[in-house]
Amino acid sequence: MPSRLKEALDSGNFVVTSEVAPPKGTNLDTFVHHIDLLKDKVDGLNVTDHQSSVMRYPSLGGCLLINEHGGEPILQMTCRDRNRMGLEADLLLASSRGINNVLCLTGDSVPVGDHKEAAGVFDLDSVQLLRTVRLLESGLDLGGNQLDGPVEFCAGAIVTPEAHPLEPQLFKFEKKVDAGAEFFQTQAIYDLDNFANFMDFARQYPVRILAGIVLLSSAKMAQYMNNNVPGIFVPQPLIDELAKAVAGDAPKGAGLAKGIEIAGRMIREIRDNALCDGVHIMAIGKEEVVPQILAAAGFEALEPALE
């Protein structure tokens, strides 16, 4: 079965992906609700892999659920928790069960998470993992042995266009392209002029770029990200805009509403100016409002979903 994400990426249409985070535990109600809410509104849904190194229900399990519900899963796969045998085996499982998209990531470091004494594996890195995907597709594993049965993936990676310094990241971007990445989802971007500069570089390569859109819910959150999240830079005018939205007797939720408006506005600007090939929307705990972001971005096809 071919990847529907791949078809969307090849179609030349503006591609929209988003992501859902599995729960800590086996209660999948909210997770499934988010899948049902988003599956028909996007071209693919990432399932995070123990994001921020916090142990959760696995990405593979989440992707299987998306398939069961008729969505298009994108398997996030980090190198932190499995050695090369574990990663290869999980890729075989994914491919055999109709999970056709994989996003190859390094993974956050162990100490930032909730299992602080765990071994950080990193037997492979993200570039090596991408090459492993392509190797498995060629019918061989990393041990040099033949595989029985086909493996096929639409493989993606990430890049941080706002990293300081940027050049080492761009070298790695090139390595990921060489390793077989077909698409990139970027770390959150907020300064579209900077992003346009990055795209001048990225356009040289035969890959699709989906701009990372992280929903801002308040000025405080924006400032927190500026101070604490590497490679994220929210310009001051956006922070001021968020702060102003909740000034005086603004109604409850005015900050979030402004964040939705900003995200929608950015997506529209990216699409109208054909800055890149699509967007990847990360609502981080507020998946509920992703349809509103899409509406704010002017995706008319989504109107029926707005109740």
Added chain:
Amino acid sequence: MKTITKQKSLDEIERQLAGLDRVFIVGCGTCTTVTKTGGIDQVLEMKERLEQMDKWVSGWTVIPTACDEVTQADVKEYGQTIKDAGCVLAMTCALGVHRLNLYVDRPVMPALDTMFIGVEETPGRFREACGQCGHCVLGETAGVCPVVSCHKGLMNGPCGGTNYGKCEVDKEMDCAWALIHERLQAQGRLPLMRMYQPPRNHQVVPRPRATRIS
């Protein structure tokens, strides 16, 4: 180059010494003296602590270099005092513990945890320089080891956690790949940043590691 050690908690030391009331303490005049974990001052302080735990310290010594074979002669000199003790408490690195175990017929208990082998970058600041991985890539990484200097041991460039040349795990710590990039640039060898490094061989010498030099 020094072996970097850290003293165990007194609780853990007491647990190791359960049922052993007579203790002989050995310090080391080399690494643990420099790191102030097993020099004369720390040995005397440990003696006091042990006495507060109602242990009897039969004697103590600070061996010039505990991991060295000369340790045999030092131990011989204290033969009876060590025999009088039920055990030896080693304020040496683990190499010293191993060495002492060759010459002492009493249990040897480590008072310290051995952290890493470090080079002194600035006075008092030690950094791990080599993890003895068995496959050296320093020639292609401008002399900065990605295996031990990158928190994740990444071989093909920085992760997304790097920020202004620092590591996501510790903002005081340099990002190895920022350093590699900087130094390759200074050497006019920046294209090496594009060079693909295949997965590392973790079984160059399978553990337990040993070899024979012929």
